Amino acid sequence: MLISVSEKDPRPLYLQIIAQVKAQIRDGLLSPGDELPSVRELADSLGVNLHTVHKGYQMLRDQGVIHLRLGQRAKVAELRQAPASRDEVESAVVAPLKELITEAFHLGLSEANFRRLVEELLEAKGQGGGKR
Secondary structure: OOOOOOOOOOOOHHHHHHHHHHHHHHOOOOOOOOEOOOHHHHHHHHOOOHHHHHHHHHHHHHOOOEEOOOOOOOEEOOOOOOOOOHHHHHHHHHHHHHHHHHHHHHOOOOHHHHHHHHHHHHHHHHHOOOOO
16 A cells, blocks of 8 residues: 655645545555554654544544554455445535536636546546446
């Protein structure tokens, strides 16, 4: 597992960690049962505070993406078998997507070009080894 963080990325470091773990699972680079680096190992390799990594791991646990057990390494959880509830989809996908649509509008991107961009990204995801 290779994770990197960037001070140039406007997202907090713990959100960068979360996004990269989720992307590696989506792309098939991490599978259910795979162990993640310990909090200390990842913090040392990234040059960040232990609490930053711990917060990212806790949020991944709360989202059901990983399992955390005291004294053991974090492990990738089984993939969700049932679709998320409408409320979960609303908060995790719809609200941020609305923000992206607004951002695209302010960048002068037409609806057709925005749709094309989303389709290209979805197609690239399929070629990236994702299992879904």
